[in-house]
Amino acid sequence: MRRPRFQTASYIPRMLSIHAACAVAVIVATVVVPPISADTRPGPTVAREDTMRVEVSEVLVRAPRVTLDEILDRVARGEARRESLIVDQQFTATVRLVRGVGSTSHAPEILSERVMRVYKKQPNLARTVVLREYERGRHRGDADVQVSFGASMDEEIVNFAFRPEARRDFRYRIVGRDFVGGHLIYRIEFEPKTPLDRTQPSGLVWVDTNEFVIVRQEVKFARSPVPLFIKDIERMVIERRKYGEHWVLSRAMIRIASSVPLPKLGKGFDFSLIFDDYVMNAGLDDALFRAGQRP
Amino acid sequence: MALLACGLAASTPANASDPASAAPDSTLDGFLDQLADSTSQYFGVTAAPADTAGLDSALAYGLAHPHAPRARLRPSFNPDFSFNRVDGPVYTLGARLGRASEVGELRAGASYASGPNDVLWQAHWTKLFGGEDGPWRFSAGGGLETETLDREPPNMWLVAASAFLIGNDSQHYLRREGFGCELQRELSSARLGIRYRDMDESPIATSAGWNLFHRPLSPYDNLPAFRGRARELEYAANLRVDPLPIEAEAIYQTSGHGIGSDFEYRRTRVAASGNLGVGPWATLVPQVLYGRLTGQAVPQASFFLGGPNSLRSLPSGARGGTDYTLARIELIGADDVLETLHIPHPAFLPLQLGAFAGAGAVWGEDPFGGPTRSGGAWPDASHWVSEAGVSVIYQPGIPNPTSLVRLHCAWPLGPGGGPARFSLSFSPAMDFLRKLR
Numbered sequence: 001m002r003r004p005r006f007q008t009a010s011y012i013p014r015m016l017s018i019h020a021a022c023a024v025a026v027i028v029a030t031v032v033v034p035p036i037s038a039d040t041r042p043g044p045t046v047a048r049e050d051t052m053r054v055e056v057s058e059v060l061v062r063a064p065r066v067t068l069d070e071i072l073d074r075v076a077r078g079e080a081r082r083e084s085l086i087v088d089q090q091f092t093a094t095v096r097l098v099r100g101v102g103s104t105s106h107a108p109e110i111l112s113e114r115v116m117r118v119y120k121k122q123p124n125l126a127r128t129v130v131l132r133e134y135e136r137g138r139h140r141g142d143a144d145v146q147v148s149f150g151a152s153m154d155e156e157i158v159n160f161a162f163r164p165e166a167r168r169d170f171r172y173r174i175v176g177r178d179f180v181g182g183h184l185i186y187r188i189e190f191e192p193k194t195p196l197d198r199t200q201p202s203g204l205v206w207v208d209t210n211e212f213v214i215v216r217q218e219v220k221f222a223r224s225p226v227p228l229f230i231k232d233i234e235r236m237v238i239e240r241r242k243y244g245e246h247w248v249l250s251r252a253m254i255r256i257a258s259s260v261p262l263p264k265l266g267k268g269f270d271f272s273l274i275f276d277d278y279v280m281n282a283g284l285d286d287a288l289f290r291a292g293q294r295p
Numbered sequence: 296m297a298l299l300a301c302g303l304a305a306s307t308p309a310n311a312s313d314p315a316s317a318a319p320d321s322t323l324d325g326f327l328d329q330l331a332d333s334t335s336q337y338f339g340v341t342a343a344p345a346d347t348a349g350l351d352s353a354l355a356y357g358l359a360h361p362h363a364p365r366a367r368l369r370p371s372f373n374p375d376f377s378f379n380r381v382d383g384p385v386y387t388l389g390a391r392l393g394r395a396s397e398v399g400e401l402r403a404g405a406s407y408a409s410g411p412n413d414v415l416w417q418a419h420w421t422k423l424f425g426g427e428d429g430p431w432r433f434s435a436g437g438g439l440e441t442e443t444l445d446r447e448p449p450n451m452w453l454v455a456a457s458a459f460l461i462g463n464d465s466q467h468y469l470r471r472e473g474f475g476c477e478l479q480r481e482l483s484s485a486r487l488g489i490r491y492r493d494m495d496e497s498p499i500a501t502s503a504g505w506n507l508f509h510r511p512l513s514p515y516d517n518l519p520a521f522r523g524r525a526r527e528l529e530y531a532a533n534l535r536v537d538p539l540p541i542e543a544e545a546i547y548q549t550s551g552h553g554i555g556s557d558f559e560y561r562r563t564r565v566a567a568s569g570n571l572g573v574g575p576w577a578t579l580v581p582q583v584l585y586g587r588l589t590g591q592a593v594p595q596a597s598f599f600l601g602g603p604n605s606l607r608s609l610p611s612g613a614r615g616g617t618d619y620t621l622a623r624i625e626l627i628g629a630d631d632v633l634e635t636l637h638i639p640h641p642a643f644l645p646l647q648l649g650a651f652a653g654a655g656a657v658w659g660e661d662p663f664g665g666p667t668r669s670g671g672a673w674p675d676a677s678h679w680v681s682e683a684g685v686s687v688i689y690q691p692g693i694p695n696p697t698s699l700v701r702l703h704c705a706w707p708l709g710p711g712g713g714p715a716r717f718s719l720s721f722s723p724a725m726d727f728l729r730k731l732r
Contacts (some may be wrong), residue, residue: 094345101341108340115345117354129357131350165483168538181322193540194572195629196580196724199696206330208323215323216330222575223629223645226692231642237334239327251331253338259643270341288358 068172071186071207072162078212079159082247086153088121088284091248092131094274095147101255102268111136111264118149125289126151137264147273155249158214158238161190161203169193169200184209199225201236213247215240224259231259243278250275375404377451378459381468381517382441383410383503395423395432408441410502415439430481437474441499444469444520444662445599445612447564447729450721454611462506463513465602465611469520469595470497485534493526493555496595518663520595523557525550533730536567543567544728548596560590564598568725578627582727584655586619592660600657600680603720604727607653607705608682608713616668617659625651627688627699627724649686649701652708654679681708684715697724 092115099111112135119127126149156163161170169192176187186209191202203219219236234255241250253272261267335342375387389404399422406415417438424431444467448454451466458464473494480487498519504512527550535542548562566584573579586598598619601609605621631645640646656678658670669675684705691698701720707713723730 092345092350096341098341110340113345115350117350117357129354131353131357132345165537168535168540178326180326183323185323185326191575192572194570194578195575196570196572196578196627197696198690198692215327223631224642224692225696227645228643228691228693230692235337237338239331239334241327242324251334251342253334253342255338255341259641270338272338272341274342274344276344 068174068188071174071188071209071212072167072172074209074212075159075162075207075214076164079162079214082211082213083153083155086122086246086248087281088119089153089248090117090119090277090279090282090284091275092116092277093118093147093149094272096270096272096274097265098270098272099265100268101270102257103266108270109136110134111269114147116149119284119288120149120151120153121284121286121289122151122153124151125284125286127289155240157252158217158240158249162205162214175204178206182210185215195222198223201233203236208247211247213240215242215247227259229259229262231257233257244280246278246280248275248278248280249273375406377455378503379441379455379466379468380458380462380464380501380503380512380515381410381499382408382413382415384459385409385415385441395421398422402436411499413439415441432479432481433477435474435476439470439472441468442471443467444518444595444597446596447604449602449604449611453719453721458506460507462508462510467518467520467594467612468499470499471495471525472497473524484537485532487533488529488531490529490531491527492529494524496520496525497522518594521558521591521593524555525558525595526554526556528554531729533728540570540572541567542570542725542728544730546729550596551590558591558593558596560588560593560596562586562588562596564729566727566729568728570725573626576629578629578724580625580627580724582621582623582625582725584619584621584727588617588659592617592662594662597660597662598657600655603701603703603718604722606655606680606682607651607684607703607718607720608707608716609680610716614657615662616657618670618674619655619657620674621653621655621727623651623653623655623727625649625686625724644689647688647690649688650684651686651703651705652681652683654681656680679709682706683708695723698722699724 095112095114095116097111097113098108100106100108113132114130114134115132117129117131119125119129128149160166170190171193173189174186175189178185178187186207187204188207189202189204192200198221201219201221203217205214205218206216207213208215217238219233219238221233221236224230224232234257236254237251238249238253239251240247242248251272251274253270255268255270257268258265262269370390370392373389373391375389377385377387379385385406385408387404387406389402392401393399399420401418401420403418404416407413408415415438417436417440419434419436421432421434424433443451448466454464454466471494473492475490475492475494477488477490498521499517501512501515501517504515506512527548529546529548531544531546533542533544544564544566546562546564548560550556550558550560552559564584564586566582568582569580571579571581588596588598594615597615597617599612599615600606600619600621601613602611605611626649628648630647632648633640633644633646656670656674658668658674658678660667668678670678682705684703686701686703688702689700691700698721701722703718703720704715705718706715720726
């Protein structure tokens, strides 16, 4: 038998009403039935009101629930739509490497920082203007952190596990729903179907079902992807913010504990990418990009 | 100045869609801010916004004075050392210049083979089209090189180490001199490739009968290749069989008088590998392979059975033939067994365990000159060899995420089974796939 299909227009109001009813019930119960004080000291006490009873009858939800597969399809489409809506983009990117993380002897210290203004335009134009560079104790000829920006508006670091081609590699599970303002936020966990490729992480994403875009992601690695150098990836967080109509990458941060003390970095370090001052679809002139290209 | 004006105009939110001008969704923003705040607290200085002082003037200057990126023309050099019984110690100086995604990458090297006192060389130019991860890859190159008769050899670094230390050089070699070119196309779930090569192929004799620990060479003689000019076309395809966790590969190589080759053969090799998770604890890797050589039974196009990437209970290249089949199923544990057993060990040395069973056969004309092994599309039952074994595994994560260093102990199964055989391998978990680069 064919399952009834998810209809946003009818489903969301029903969800709203159910959640609203529950919320009202909780608020009423909180106001009317204050918590019992454990304070037994002499003095004024709050009387316990036990003459009023509030009961919320059970509601049988008949509305068809959206299936996980449908959510995943919609996320893939939502991400593709998000990308297609951005014709050009400019933002300030800060790339930062911090050492001494987790050390008891000294405080974390910025080892290198590079601030750039990035201009991108579909389909293949990109330009980066370096605004500031800092590297502690850098000597001529030392290798530095290289970050390059392509023209694509695709944020693979955010949606790698939710692309159509990734569906065969990951297992997904809905772990919660949060109703925030007019937004139903799904929390979806993903994990690799096989532990063979240690670079495939597991994680948790927050999906705003108004547009079916990923708004936040926490990534975990069950085992070190490169045990020769990395002992553990303690935490990795990827955040998005909404600029006007567009959800864009806001921060990506990772904390790494190394297997052996690494030159300059020590045993623990952080790496972050911070993006702000976005301007979208401002109609960037192609001349802006020609100036930064190789003759 | 026009450019500066253009850049500054671009940096000014003309039809601004910044958060301030858009209608804020304060509840959702508040929810995300709450999560972001705890993240900022965790990461501390790493998560702090950049100091914006001076950035506007730096941007104005940067836009007015465009700094075009320069091509990386400084070469990098890498010396290398290898060893085999036909060349003896081989001292190489390699150099790399340029980037494949820009003007192309040139790799060249010159070697001195101290056994036969020959100078060998190679040069390859590779260009990616369509950016850093461009879908098209073209490479062309040539050289005078020593290569293995087995077209799917195990890790050559381990072969060289074994030959140098204890004289156990399991491969057979030939010389190739000429050029070739290759075009590859990467699709979302497939890679396709076509290659042409035009090379003089010649046999080479053993010239280094020594090793570091003065052990007798095993084997001493080098199987001679057929001498002649090989012009060969290769078609290759590697594809993911979505939605199944299977990768398949087909390679077809053809050489004939029609394209000016001295050899007339068709070589087909088809392989498939699976990658099935057994919960988060282990991975099951079933693999199958089938190969067939028709036409002239050229030793340098034959198939070889035995070795860590083939049947592990046999020495590398122990048997050869014009037809080849192999199947193996392997269970690769994911957890660090030393940690499970509470054995103290350094963090960079997690060890895993694995177990495998396999069966395979070669039949048809024997490149070693032995009697032809009977069989048609499949071998006669007497030619099958079966085995089972266990492995201790180290997964370094480089150069490939699924590259494994494995120490195997394999037992031959069935009648005539011999003692257990130990071997060391360094290869991807799905080692039946040759994989296009």
